[in-house]
Amino acid sequence: MDNRTRVLYVALLVAGLAAPAVVYPIFLMKALCFALFASAFNLLVGFTGLLSFGHAMFLGTAGYICGHAVKVMGFPTEAGILAGVAVSALLGYLVGSLAIRRQGIYFAMITLAFSQMLYFIYLQAPFTGGEDGLQSIPRGKFLGLVNLEDDIAMYYFTFAIVLFGFWTIYRTVHSPFGQVLKAIRENEARALSLGYDVDKYKLLAFVLSAALSGLAGATKALVFKFETLTDVHWHMSGEVVLMTLLGGMGTILGPTVGAFIVVTLQNYLSALEGWVNVITGVIFIICVLAFRRGVVGEIAAFLKKA
Amino acid sequence: MAGDIILETRGLTKEFKGFVAVNKVDLKVRRGTIHALIGPNGAGKTTFFNLLTKFLPPTAGQILYDGEDITTEKPAQTARRGIIRSFQISAVFPHLTLLENVRIGLQRSMGNSFHFWKSEAVLGTLDAKAMALLESVDLGAFARTVTVELPYGRKRALEIATTLAMEPELMLLDEPTAGMGHEDVDRVKALIRKVSAGRTILMVEHNMSVVSGISDTITVLQRGAVLAEGPYAEVSKDPGVMEAYMGTAH
Numbered sequence: 001m002d003n004r005t006r007v008l009y010v011a012l013l014v015a016g017l018a019a020p021a022v023v024y025p026i027f028l029m030k031a032l033c034f035a036l037f038a039s040a041f042n043l044l045v046g047f048t049g050l051l052s053f054g055h056a057m058f059l060g061t062a063g064y065i066c067g068h069a070v071k072v073m074g075f076p077t078e079a080g081i082l083a084g085v086a087v088s089a090l091l092g093y094l095v096g097s098l099a100i101r102r103q104g105i106y107f108a109m110i111t112l113a114f115s116q117m118l119y120f121i122y123l124q125a126p127f128t129g130g131e132d133g134l135q136s137i138p139r140g141k142f143l144g145l146v147n148l149e150d151d152i153a154m155y156y157f158t159f160a161i162v163l164f165g166f167w168t169i170y171r172t173v174h175s176p177f178g179q180v181l182k183a184i185r186e187n188e189a190r191a192l193s194l195g196y197d198v199d200k201y202k203l204l205a206f207v208l209s210a211a212l213s214g215l216a217g218a219t220k221a222l223v224f225k226f227e228t229l230t231d232v233h234w235h236m237s238g239e240v241v242l243m244t245l246l247g248g249m250g251t252i253l254g255p256t257v258g259a260f261i262v263v264t265l266q267n268y269l270s271a272l273e274g275w276v277n278v279i280t281g282v283i284f285i286i287c288v289l290a291f292r293r294g295v296v297g298e299i300a301a302f303l304k305k306a
Numbered sequence: 307m308a309g310d311i312i313l314e315t316r317g318l319t320k321e322f323k324g325f326v327a328v329n330k331v332d333l334k335v336r337r338g339t340i341h342a343l344i345g346p347n348g349a350g351k352t353t354f355f356n357l358l359t360k361f362l363p364p365t366a367g368q369i370l371y372d373g374e375d376i377t378t379e380k381p382a383q384t385a386r387r388g389i390i391r392s393f394q395i396s397a398v399f400p401h402l403t404l405l406e407n408v409r410i411g412l413q414r415s416m417g418n419s420f421h422f423w424k425s426e427a428v429l430g431t432l433d434a435k436a437m438a439l440l441e442s443v444d445l446g447a448f449a450r451t452v453t454v455e456l457p458y459g460r461k462r463a464l465e466i467a468t469t470l471a472m473e474p475e476l477m478l479l480d481e482p483t484a485g486m487g488h489e490d491v492d493r494v495k496a497l498i499r500k501v502s503a504g505r506t507i508l509m510v511e512h513n514m515s516v517v518s519g520i521s522d523t524i525t526v527l528q529r530g531a532v533l534a535e536g537p538y539a540e541v542s543k544d545p546g547v548m549e550a551y552m553g554t555a556h
């Protein structure tokens with residue numbers, strides 16, 4: 001990490017700590033959860049080269065599991081989140097084991113098929129509340145002490161979780177394992193011929209990505225105090241692709257920037273209802289055509305030249 | 307175990323939907339030699355390599371390495387035995403630096419390739435060895451260059467350095483000088499001779515000056531089957547080979 005990057009990270013950290021003084025905390029928490037979700041997704045698409053089109057299943061599953069665990073089973077908040085993450089990781093292992101044997105569009109189709117299947121299961125299953133969703137999930141207390149029903153307390157709790165998630169992703173990308181992932185993304189056949197069981201590396205990346213998506217989903221369920229089918233719908237799987245491409249695939253900060261842009265747009269344009277989708281769609285097309293590397297990717301390329 | 311024959315194929319055959327690309331090939335590669343595989347375009351040379359390295363399953367036949375049947379192994383397993391291939395088109399990791407490219411070859415034996423919680427700084431212990439390998443192919447000066455920026459001939463040299471990092475017993479080189487200018491060809495030829503010390507090389511090569519200059523044995527493949535085999539002097543006089551090479555021979 002060079003000095004300029006370090007300064008940027010510190011500035012972002014300070015901004016994150018100060019933000020709830022200026023911006024509505026629920027909005028911030030929503031954006032942070034999506035930033036983590038998109039970053040987890042990017043670990044797979046940007047750093048491993050696998051495009052999943054069913055990532056909503058990990059977000060939503062963890063949301064339901066966490067919500068159910070704290071509301072119905074009386075789990076403490078932290079345990080509820082862990083349960084959500086664990087189930088999403090397990091689901092990632094199952095889906096990943098079947099999907100990674102396929103390449104490109106077939107991989108995307110298999111992930112989509114699984115997420116659609118889960119969507120219908122969640123629509124029918126009694127514990128999800130079907131169309132109504134899982135309502136009034138209690139946020140509980142952090143370590144049994146700090147009451148998270150307070151939005152500011154919940155904000156810092158969320159901020160810490162998301163930071164932990166980012167750190168895990170950063171570590172993974174810049175680890176011996178991350179180095180092998182890059183090699184696989186760059187030239188899979190060559191990595192194989194050098195003795196790497198590429199499928200095992202892809203599977204671990206898939207499970208990590210699923211677990212971190214689950215972390216985002218479980219946290220998000222607590223933030224909003226409800227979990228609905230929206231989080232497992234294929235629209236959500238598409239949205240995370242959009243956020244990642246918009247911000248910059250394969251960059252560390254890109255997905256976060258993309259998530260903030262999309263969430264902000266949805267927030268300000270919500271009065272326009274259905275048109276939000278049209279507008280985000282148009283923005284998406286413009287971005288893909290004009291800045292192929294995404295916002296962060298273009299800025300990085302510009303700074304490199306300068 | 308350390309017999310004279312390092313690699314042997316028995317009746318190795320590959321069919322693609324009725325088309326026989328490799329036809330009952332019996333090949334023996336002697337340990338410590340440079341063995342060239344030549345033949346016209348489409349003769350099945352690359353397919354044969356794909357069979358040896360398990361990138362494709364054979365339709366019939368056996369592959370023996372050090373006398374052991376490895377026909378049904380997985381590609382990564384075979385690679386870990388020390389059979390390392392290169393590809394007909396250059397096979398580097400383009401957006402990694404040269405040093406990182408070679409380190410990928412060295413890293414696996416370190417046993418930390420699944421450690422996602424560690425900093426990549428731990429790979430620094432491989433730098434000295436990686437540098438030495440880069441020096442051995444005259445690329446030391448480019449260690450920190452991103453590989454895409456390298457000219458083609460140098461990429462092929464980098465590939466050899468990465469392959470050497472695996473300490474292969476048997477190197478399979480698919481057209482290591484294809485698409486190169488004269489100077490690069492000579493450099494790679496010298497390099498192959500140099501790295502052949504203490505190991506076995508099986509290479510596909512179209513450039514006859516390379517083949518005649520450094521190989522101990524030549525096998526000529528035509529339409530998937532072995533047409534002739536022997537040292538250059540013998541094979542080049544074979545009437546069948548001369549006919550097959552009409553127009554393409556130098």
Ligand SMILES: Nc1ncnc2c1ncn2[C@@H]1O[C@H](COP(=O)(O)OP(=O)(O)OP(=O)(O)O)[C@@H](O)[C@H]1O
Nearest residue numbers: 322325327345346347348349350351352353354394
């Ligand atoms: N996956 C495949 N499916 C169908 N046919 C294939 C496949 N791979 C190779 N072939 C065919 O098998 C034959 C042998 O191809 P191969 O690539 O092994 O030739 P080669 O000797 O390496 O030729 P070149 O000198 O051009 O590299 C060709 O006719 C090719 O079209």
Ligand SMILES: [Mg+2]
Nearest residue numbers: 351352353394
């Ligand atoms: Mg070939």
